Amino acid sequence: MTSRRGFGAIGVTVAVGLLAAGTAGFLGGAAGTAPGSTPMADTFQVDAVHSSVLYRIKHLNTAWSYGRFNDVSGTFNIAEGGTIDVTVKTDSVDSGNEKRDGHLKSPDFFSAKEFPEMSFKSSSITKTGDNTFEATGTFTLKGVSKELTVPIEKTGEGPGMRGQGKIQGFEAKFTINRSEYGMNFMPQGLSEQVTVIVSLEGGSK
Amino acid sequence: MEASVIIDQLKALPAPALAAAVLVPALDMIRRRSAISADRPASPRPDCRLHPGTGIAIAAAMLVGLWASKAGGWSIPPRQSTDWFAVAIEAGLVATVLIALVPGAKPQLAVRVLGCAAIATGVCWKLARSTWAVPESVAWLGGLTLGGALTWVAFDRLGRGEVAAPACDPASIDTSAARPAPAWSGPLVVAVWSMMLSQALSATDSLLLGKVAAMLAACFGVATAVAFFRPRLRFAGGPAGIAALLGIVVVFSGAYYSGLKLWMAVLLGAAPVVTALVDALVLRRVGGLWRGVLRGATSAVLPGIVLAVAIPAAIKASEDMGY
Numbered sequence: 329m330t331s332r333r334g335f336g337a338i339g340v341t342v343a344v345g346l347l348a349a350g351t352a353g354f355l356g357g358a359a360g361t362a363p364g365s366t367p368m369a370d371t372f373q374v375d376a377v378h379s380s381v382l383y384r385i386k387h388l389n390t391a392w393s394y395g396r397f398n399d400v401s402g403t404f405n406i407a408e409g410g411t412i413d414v415t416v417k418t419d420s421v422d423s424g425n426e427k428r429d430g431h432l433k434s435p436d437f438f439s440a441k442e443f444p445e446m447s448f449k450s451s452s453i454t455k456t457g458d459n460t461f462e463a464t465g466t467f468t469l470k471g472v473s474k475e476l477t478v479p480i481e482k483t484g485e486g487p488g489m490r491g492q493g494k495i496q497g498f499e500a501k502f503t504i505n506r507s508e509y510g511m512n513f514m515p516q517g518l519s520e521q522v523t524v525i526v527s528l529e530g531g532s533k
Numbered sequence: 534m535e536a537s538v539i540i541d542q543l544k545a546l547p548a549p550a551l552a553a554a555v556l557v558p559a560l561d562m563i564r565r566r567s568a569i570s571a572d573r574p575a576s577p578r579p580d581c582r583l584h585p586g587t588g589i590a591i592a593a594a595m596l597v598g599l600w601a602s603k604a605g606g607w608s609i610p611p612r613q614s615t616d617w618f619a620v621a622i623e624a625g626l627v628a629t630v631l632i633a634l635v636p637g638a639k640p641q642l643a644v645r646v647l648g649c650a651a652i653a654t655g656v657c658w659k660l661a662r663s664t665w666a667v668p669e670s671v672a673w674l675g676g677l678t679l680g681g682a683l684t685w686v687a688f689d690r691l692g693r694g695e696v697a698a699p700a701c702d703p704a705s706i707d708t709s710a711a712r713p714a715p716a717w718s719g720p721l722v723v724a725v726w727s728m729m730l731s732q733a734l735s736a737t738d739s740l741l742l743g744k745v746a747a748m749l750a751a752c753f754g755v756a757t758a759v760a761f762f763r764p765r766l767r768f769a770g771g772p773a774g775i776a777a778l779l780g781i782v783v784v785f786s787g788a789y790y791s792g793l794k795l796w797m798a799v800l801l802g803a804a805p806v807v808t809a810l811v812d813a814l815v816l817r818r819v820g821g822l823w824r825g826v827l828r829g830a831t832s833a834v835l836p837g838i839v840l841a842v843a844i845p846a847a848i849k850a851s852e853d854m855g856y
Contacts, residue, residue: 427850434738434791435615441790442614471612510613512603513741516541 371405372496372530374414379528381416385506386519395423395432402447404530406480406498412450412463414528419444436513443470448478459483463500469509478502483527493532500526542735542744546751549598553755556593560586561759561766588629591752591772595622595779598748604741614790617656617782618745624648625775632774642686645774649681650674652778656785673785680802681781687809688773691828692719712820714812714828717760721825722808722832723776724753729836730801734783736843738792742783749779797839804835 381397402414418438423429433440450465459482467476478500485496503523506512564586596619599605605618628648632641653674661670691714728750735743753776760766784802787793808831816827 430792431738434741435613435786436739436741436791439614439790510606510615514538514541517538 370494370532371403372494372532374400374402374404375495375529375531376400378497379530380526382525382527383522384525385522388517389519393423395421398422400528404498404528406453406461406463406482406496408453408455410450410453412448412453412465415445415447417444418446437511439470446470448476451475453480467504470511472509474508476502476504488531495529495531497527497529499528500524538740542740542747545598545602545604545744545748548601549594549748550751550755552594552597553590553752554759556590557587557756557759557766558763560590561763565765585629585633587756587766588633588772588775589626591756592622592626592629592775594752594755595748595775598752599745602744602748604745604748611655614656614782614786615741617652617786618779620655621652621778621782622775624652625778628774628778629772642682645685645689645777646678646682648774648778649685649781650678652781653677653681653785656782660789673789677781677785680784681777684780684802684805685773685777687805688719688723688776690809691722691805691812692773712818712824714816714824715760715821716764716766717757718825718828720753720756720760720772721829722805723773724750724757725829725832726801726804726808726836727753727776727780729804729833729840730780730783733797733801733836733839733843734787734791734793736840736847737787737794737797739787739790742787742791745779746783749776797843800835800839804832807835808832 376399379400381400382394383396384392384394387393397416397418397420399417399420400414402412404410404412404414406412418440419433421429421432421438421440423432432438435442446467446469448463448465448467450463452465453461453463456462456479461480461482462477463480464475464477466473479502480498480500483497483499485494487493488495501523503521505520506518506522507515507520564584599619599622605615606612607619608616609620611617611620625648628644631644635641635644657665657670657673657677661674665673727746731743731746731750733743734740734746753772756766756772780802784793784798788795788798808828811831812828816824816831819827
């Protein structure tokens with residue numbers, strides 16, 4: 329028998345979804361405006377090079393296994409009435425082990441050929457504090473769409489690298505139940521809950 | 534393989550095995566009683582009808598197994614590839630009844646081909662519409678339909694056991710010099726094939742697909758044991774269809790969505806056909822226990838080649854991952 333099971337795979341999947349949602353929320357945050365203000369914000373495009381979508385899942389109820397997704401794209405506008413639309417390529421899952429990544433992309437976990445993307449599209453964004461927001465929207469993973477509310481923290485903003493345009497960053501951390509998205513493989517080896525950490529940077533379009 | 538994964542796979546087997554252990558003999562008993570009570574007049578023609586009892590029992594046992602182990606979904610229409618497990622079994626159940634109602638060999642063959650074409654089209658539909666070019670679509674659809682139908686026919690012929698084939702199947706080889714094969718050797722071939730298919734899928738990145746194939750092996754393993762003690766168990770017809778249709782789904786999913794190499798899929802798909810040919814051409818003068826043993830051994834040859842490559846690679850991969 330064999331095996332490369334995907335300890336991280338499940339976690340990655342969940343994480344990706346969550347991250348997407350969180351990312352969207354973060355990215356959407358009030359670009360081009362001072363924290364706390366809510367005028368019409370710029371729309372920011374995800375800068376994949378300076379963004380991270382991470383997941384963590386517990387292996388054998390012992391230790392957290394972390395992984396990431398390397399292909400993130402989309403736009404955001406974090407402000408009251410703003411929007412988030414972020415997509416993550418499931419084929420970009422990176423658990424730090426090429427063999428395990430192959431298992432994560434199989435039908436046991438992401439089924440990446442069948443479901444090449446996971447996404448988060450916001451329906452509303454509300455301000456909850458000086459630099460904090462909540463984004464509610466539709467998170468889609470493995471063909472399953474569920475409404476999700478993700479807390480978002482605006483982590484900074486400023487001029488772009490060349491002094492042109494604006495950049496802004498956000499981070500979100502949230503947890504999902506992987507079985508709700510059709511990932512119920514290996515329940516004894518991998519935790520049901522997967523935490524997703526999304527840290528995104530975007531530039532104004 | 535990690536212990537938790539082995540446990541997860543093993544835990545999926547008792548439910549379908551237990552269901553098969555209850556349903557296969559029970560439905561065979563009903564068949565026998567109805568045949569006796571029918572009190573049919575003697576006919577110069579052999580009874581070529583294929584009875585649905587064993588097929589219904591195997592289908593029900595597999596559905597119980599899918600439900601108990603949460604392997605795959607139940608969406609109608611299927612939403613993802615793993616939803617096709619249940620659909621393939623349900624299609625096999627329908628085909629079992631249709632084949633039992635259709636008297637002739639050609640109409641029965643038509644049911645088999647149409648069943649395979651329907652499942653192949655289903656699993657390929659989205660890809661054919663959005664991803665594949667026409668030649669690729671034709672290759673996958675044609676290959677899966679042909680492979681599934683040949684597998685179905687091969688399992689059926691091996692499952693006929695002591696039932697005379699030539700009069701019911703004009704295409705069959707003259708078996709005048711042949712000795713009867715034991716009834717248990719038909720389900721044994723399917724059990725061996727699906728067990729090795731399970732190992733091949735598990736070794737090539739999809740433990741879920743491997744688990745479903747293992748459930749099929751468990752059901753046919755139980756059917757083998759039942760047939761050993763009840764030699765007149767009817768196996769041909771429905772049970773072979775369930776194995777063939779589910780085989781289309783898991784082999785395609787393994788080859789396209791997971792890590793099963795195409796050459797491995799071809800060898801695994803060819804194994805039942807090769808076994809039927811070897812049985813008809815070489816083993817037909819062997820009877821009794823040895824016939825069954827040789828049938829089982831023959832069915833393991835091609836999958837054995839696949840496992841000889843896949844398992845060492847999987848073990849190496851597991852070591853790389855620190856498992």
